[in-house]
Amino acid sequence: MQPADVKTLEDAKAIVEDRHATQVKVGAFDIDGVLRGKYMSRGKFLSALEHGFGFCDVVFGWDSNDQLYDNIEFTGWHTAYPDAWARIVPDSCREIPSEGNTLFFLCEFTGRTESICPRGLLRRVLKRAESLGFKVFAGCEFEFFMFQETPQSVREKNYRELKTITPGFFGYSVLRNSVMGEFYNDFMTYCQDLDMAMEGFHTETGPGVLEAALDVDEALRAADKAALFKTFTKVYAERRGMMATFMAKWSPDYPGQSGHIHLSLQKPDGSSAFYDEGDTPHHLSETMRHFIGGQQALMPEFLAMIACTVNSYTRLVPGAWAPTAASWGIENRTCALRAIPGPPKSQRVEYRISAADINPYIALAASLASGLWGIENHIEPDSPIEGNAYEMTFAPERQLPATLTEAAARLRHSKVARDNFGDAFVEHYAATREWEEREFRKAITDWEMQRYFEII
Structure with missing residues (x-):
């Protein structure tokens, strides 16, 4: 299976399993258009596909230089920077050529955070x-x-x-x-x-x-x-x-x-x-x-x-x-x-x-x-x-x-x-x-x- 063939959650599972991938890279874009993400183990990724995963909402609480805003209500020390919920976008699957064709997936924020998620904004x-x-x-x-x-x-x-x-x-x-x-x-x-x-x-x-x-x-x-x-x-x-x-x-x-x-x-x-x-x-x-x-x-x-x-x-x-x-x-x-x-x-x-x-x-x-x-x-x-x-x-x-x-x-x-x-x-x-x-x-x-x- 090729990344272009991945359309559904089941397809995403299949490509990870078929390739025996031990880790997958995921990322989401913040307000400044900076890609924030991490590697996930195979097990964590498969679980996140099904249920979503927590992503610290500080990525919407700081600027492009990782300096904390002091003028926003959405998150901050007053909310204690909890996790925001995110979902993996199956049909965003790609291979990163410079990392031995490591699989990469985009994510977007759901729940309360969807209201300020840049990708969610465009979807609306x-x-x-x-x-x-x-x-x-x-x-x-x-x-x-x-x-x-x-x-x-x-x-x-x-x-x-x-x-x-x-x-x-x-x-x-x-x-x-x-x-x-x-x-x-x-x-x-x-x-x-x-x-x-x-x-x-x-x-x-x-x-x-x-x-x-x-x-x-x-x-x-x-x-x-x-x-x-x-x-x-x-x-x-x-x-x-x-x-x-x-x-x-x-x-x-x-x-x-x-x-x-x-x-x-x-x-x-x-x-x-x-x-x-x-x-x-x-x-x-x-x-x-x-x-x-x-x-x-x-x-x-x-x-x-x-x-x-x-x-x-x-x-x-x-x-x-x-x-x-x-x-x-x-x-x-x-x-x-x-x-x-x-x-x-x-x-x-x-x-x-x-x-x-x-x-x-x-x-x-x-x-x-x-x-x-x-x-x-x-x-x-x-x-x-x-x-x-x-x-x-x-x-x-x-x-x-x-x-x-x-x-x-x-x-x-x-x-x-x-x-x-x-x-x-x-x-x-x-x-x-x-x-x-x-x-x-x-x-x-x-x-x-x-x-x-x-x-x-």
Whole structure:
């Protein structure tokens, strides 16, 4: 039996037993999109398949640096960090090539914790889509920088003067991917073996920056692939003496790193809900138009779910190859939303505000829920932008929050967010983002030292 054949609990048992596996690796994604997990013995895993298992809920009580939040209600010293219940997702079975094809399974949280579980959040939004008669397809593409560094060397260098795997600006370079052909081909095979295959892989503009477009799939599987891609790209690199970063922007000298989301809806008969066979401009259906309208209207309220780190906002500035307002256009890469016309199977919306630092489950939930809200409420978008959106002035309601704290406040006070994601998620998530910026404000930056140390 192969991992792709595993669909049910019984299949998961069978593959473990057939392979005489002595241990299995399991993991679940936290609020920041960090994969938290462990090895389980064969016996423990088989028991967990049947009954679920306890997973310390501190993974929702600390940040990406394992520092405990002091501003959340869900868990903390006041609850004594009890176990949260989790279930194993049988059809997420994979082999980890770098660990002798050790079996790996994703998990998701159940019971009370399901209300704040990122994968559970997306499942709830997808259930709404299904109730409206839509099947959702998605694909993520990530830009990431690769360095000839290790976790030890970057710390020793204090993250300065880092050596990238290639020098210079050389986007779409056949020279680079031919010289490094073994790396490209080996990495693409590695990703395919982990069921997170790429449909495209190339150099981007900047030293050592690569872009990977993951295969389109049904939305939940697409989010699984995107989240796993970020983790296992880092695994692949570090096992080979390199490092990958998915920060939104790691250097002021280079463009930021995008994490664009492509979305399309399919009707029950399998046809595109976004494509109009008639004479409408670019064959945009009313459904697609309203979907874009909802995304545009709610982008400022939902931004914290997309631009989720302090660093995200260094990318959302003029001239940084990233949108600065809730704008849309036809095949316009200067807009936050790019409508991509084409044959029925290809017609889609690209959500371009997102960077590589997204939690794919949360970002996909936000971008999809806002579009579904637009369909339900017949929200018309503005006229599509023609030309350079970076140079245009937008109405106040189209302006995006400028900081993570501001974005978290917008989310916290959004009735639509609470209706779509639940009070528990909105309260918990907004608090974690407020904590994140508060932690940042404790830091003394190089800019401050250079500007104030001597002169002020």
